[in-house]
Amino acid sequence: MLWEIANASNVGIVIEEEKIKLREEVRGVCALLGFDPLYLANEGKLVAFIPQKEAERVLEAMKVNPLGRDAVIIGRTVKDNPGKVLLKTGIGGHGLLQPLSGELIPSIC
Numbered sequence: 001m002l003w004e005i006a007n008a009s010n011v012g013i014v015i016e017e018e019k020i021k022l023r024e025e026v027r028g029v030c031a032l033l034g035f036d037p038l039y040l041a042n043e044g045k046l047v048a049f050i051p052q053k054e055a056e057r058v059l060e061a062m063k064v065n066p067l068g069r070d071a072v073i074i075g076r077t078v079k080d081n082p083g084k085v086l087l088k089t090g091i092g093g094h095g096l097l098q099p100l101s102g103e104l105i106p107s108i109c
Contacts, residue, residue, distance in 0.1 A: 001047065002085045003099040012081035015097070016088045019074040038087075039100060049077065 006013045022037055030037045050058045055073055062068035085097040 002097070003083075005049070006077075006085055007083045009077070010082045011077040011079065012083070013075055013085045014078055014088055014094070015075035015085065018090050019072055021070060021072060038097065046071075052076070 002013050002015070020038075026037055029035075030040075048058070059071055059073060062071040085099075086094045087097050088094055
């Protein structure tokens, strides 16, 4: 989905790996089966693009609802690398997140 948004909007997207919340059960199963959790289907999640000056206010409003209690800002749009999605790693490097291809793997989350 992020690739489609980046392409349609002609912006780059940078996602911060350390901000992505994954339950330990998901990490464990993915490690056991050799899956990358970023490439698994995951129903029931929301990705919202909010102007930066409004982001904190919207985030706090989302956290008031029990369904949004774990909401977090995981990235931003940038002018660099239009149409691409980059993952900022925990050590500060950037890697290109490849677009999905083939069949989606059913959700385990």
